[in-house]
Amino acid sequence: MRFKTKLNILLLAGSLLPLFPVNAQKWDELAKTPPMGWSSWNKFARNINEKSIREIADAMVSSGLADCGYVYVNIDDCWHGERDENGNIQCDPEKFPSGMKALADYIHGKGLKFGIYSDAGCKTCAGEPGSLGHEYQDARTYAGWGVDYLKYDWCNTPDQNTKGSYRLMRDALYASGRPILFSICEWGSTNPWEWARDIGHMWRTGGDIGCHFDGYKFYGDWSEHGVMQIVDKNEPLRLYAGPGHWNDPDMLEVGNGMSDNEDRAHFTLWCMMAAPLILGNDIRDMSDATKAILMNKDVIAVDQDPLGIQGWRFYSTDGIEYWFKPLIDGEWALCVFNRTTSTRKVNVVWSDLVTYDNISRRSFKPTREKYKVKNLWTGKYVGFTDNDRVETIPGHDVVLYRLTPVDGDVTAN
Ligand code: GLA
DSSP: OOHHHHHHHHHHHHHHTTTSOTTOOOOTTSOSSOOEEEESHHHHTTOOOHHHHHHHHHHHHHTSHHHHTOOEEEOOSOOEEEEOTTOOEEEOTTTOTTOHHHHHHHHHHTTOEEEEEEESSSBOTTSOBOOTTOHHHHHHHHHHHTOOEEEEEOSSOTTOOHHHHHHHHHHHHHHTTSOOEEEEOSTTTTOHHHHOTTTOSEEEOSSOBOSOSSSEEEETTEEEEOHHHHHHHHGGGGGGOBTTBEEEOOOOOTTSSSOHHHHHHHHHHHHHTTOOEEEOSOTTSOOHHHHHHHTOHHHHHHHTOTTOOOOEEEEEETTEEEEEEEOGGGOEEEEEEEOSSSOEEEEEOGGGGOEEETTTTEEEOTTTEEEEEEETTTTEEEEETTSOEEEEEOTTEEEEEEEEEEEEEGGGO
């Protein structure tokens, strides 16, 4: 090969480098357990500003939420201003007069992390500037502001390839040099659980949640999903979730208007599914019941269990569902969920609940081994699995147990 031809090939390869960055990958180690935090969308939608976000950061610490593990303070859609003459994205100067860097510094000063939102298309779902054609530039801007988490939406993306678009932003975030958690939000439209494991840390598995328990609410060309519709979509995907890559059934609606029973069931099922726990209520103003749900450390520990295995619906009969989740050190979580609207008396018969989990490759065999039973919503130990239990469960509510193996043969007692 002549020297000039070789030189041309080298120059061509060099000019393609920004398109195919060397060592592009997602930031590792950012989501070993499901991410926990707060996001503005469910409660505030467009109505956000730096004063309210600072107050949310204050409340995150003063309420005790931060102490429970909630760390991200995320601004969703509608923070944007215009791009400047060089294409740099700016925040809305009226809503955020001190700028995003100052807000991030404030949030970091509280020991919390800062999340932001963009979209892979030309505009966000609310019509704000998207990142299309500005991916590396926006990632650099976010890194400069001190962003720790990016939710990346999928509105206004005709003709775009989903995987390619998300991979491009993943590479841009990596090239920015700042570890930024990447939350994929294409509503499960192209089965991201099959392709996004090396791209994002979590991916939405379905459409937007609404503040209602069962059914859909339709608004012209889009709809809001009830908690039950989201659960039924997310539950079968357990094989795809694990440390660093989580199924995301959407942000929480706890504290936004469902009944306390429904809020408790909603939160418990998210924990059983090892879902990211991103609060969606006004944490500056929470009822005691909402606080008791969101800050139950025993229940949160089910979600955050280091094994990182999503639970599953083991058995369902006449509106009563039994869910299992394997936990570290041979323990299990068992949730009994009353999906009906009326109070039900449920006999928990341990010998009916023998099961095998093909991810942890562990069996739950209460007929052969004895487990100590703790009711996580009352905080009380209620005995052992050598005695069946009778529970009265209100409609749309749960009982949640943590089952700890104890030494000794069950037949000896
Ligand atoms: C989409 C997302 C929501 C929210 C809105 C903002 O609908 O799925 O979670 O981010 O956009 O416009």
